Amino acid sequence: MAQKAFASSADLGEKEQTLEVLADGVYALTAEGDPNVGAIEGEDFLVCFEAMATPVAAAEWLARLREHTDKPVRYLVLSHYHAVRVLGASAFDADVIVAHENTRALVAERGKEDWESEFGRMPRLAKQADSVPGLTWPTLTFSDRLTIDLGGDRGDLVLQYCGRGHTEGDIVGWLPRHRILFAGDLVEAQAALYTGDAFHRDWASGTLDRVKAFGAEALVGGRGAVSRGREEVDAAVEQTRHFLRVMIDEVSAVHERGGTLKEAFGRTHAALYDQYGHWPIFEHCLPFDVSRLWDELSGIERPVIWTAERDREVWDQLQD
Numbered sequence: 001m002a003q004k005a006f007a008s009s010a011d012l013g014e015k016e017q018t019l020e021v022l023a024d025g026v027y028a029l030t031a032e033g034d035p036n037v038g039a040i041e042g043e044d045f046l047v048c049f050e051a052m053a054t055p056v057a058a059a060e061w062l063a064r065l066r067e068h069t070d071k072p073v074r075y076l077v078l079s080h081y082h083a084v085r086v087l088g089a090s091a092f093d094a095d096v097i098v099a100h101e102n103t104r105a106l107v108a109e110r111g112k113e114d115w116e117s118e119f120g121r122m123p124r125l126a127k128q129a130d131s132v133p134g135l136t137w138p139t140l141t142f143s144d145r146l147t148i149d150l151g152g153d154r155g156d157l158v159l160q161y162c163g164r165g166h167t168e169g170d171i172v173g174w175l176p177r178h179r180i181l182f183a184g185d186l187v188e189a190q191a192a193l194y195t196g197d198a199f200h201r202d203w204a205s206g207t208l209d210r211v212k213a214f215g216a217e218a219l220v221g222g223r224g225a226v227s228r229g230r231e232e233v234d235a236a237v238e239q240t241r242h243f244l245r246v247m248i249d250e251v252s253a254v255h256e257r258g259g260t261l262k263e264a265f266g267r268t269h270a271a272l273y274d275q276y277g278h279w280p281i282f283e284h285c286l287p288f289d290v291s292r293l294w295d296e297l298s299g300i301e302r303p304v305i306w307t308a309e310r311d312r313e314v315w316d317q318l319q320d
Helices: 055-065 101-121 200-212 230-256 261-276 282-297 308-318
Strands: 018-023 026-031 034-041 046-049 073-077 096-100 140-142 145-149 156-161 171-175 180-184 218-221
Touching (some): 101 308, 140 145, 200 282, 230 261, 261 282, 282 308
Parallel strands (some): 046 073, 180 218
Antiparallel strands (some): 018 026, 171 180
């Protein structure tokens, strides 16, 4: 049996992008399991949510958005530090780049390594990788909550830290007037989770509880379709929680009896496959997910930095 292609290196087919208008001046771009992005119109400016992987990819998104609005981008909000989310930032010409204070620290600590790692794992997303001018640095950070007045009668955009989850620095964007939540990678709808830099137990408990407590009527997750209506929103949150809890249960069982990382990976793959195996990036993510969770259960509090070399080592170690 041929070995699986590394991560998403064989996923080279273009995904169909869909631009959805969720409310007056509220936009989401989804792409069949590729990273989602969004935008919110203020009275005379735009807030964009996530930046794509490269300026060339971001410019294509902005061209779609410009069919609806020509307002300048005042704020670019980054939900977390991962390269495919942030390295397209220069295309937006934003006045302010906003992120959690932990995200800025993570860019400083591991941004360069993450850039090389993610572009190696997902080459299709790295469209014209040489267009990236360098690391993306937030210019405005916060610790708990930041409110942006959208002006006129457009209400507020509330940026909120809900606790450690997908990374140490994930934030969500909440529009109380429309009850729309941009959840970043804290919630995935019909796409597998990447947890290689996660805090699984925090994420599966208090962090998702706080996300769910918004009571959103529409949710844009990090990947997958927009969830519409409270039932779909809650289902997306609980599906994310279920994925995490199955991982925690399966990896913990092997860890506690003194088994091996490879055993834990096989057991977790078997437990998740029937429900989630057909979803985007499942096979890509799971080796890195289980490796991080194994470290967490071993007392390694913060994620070990992923490098292109470490990616390959872990991948090769866990393949049959």
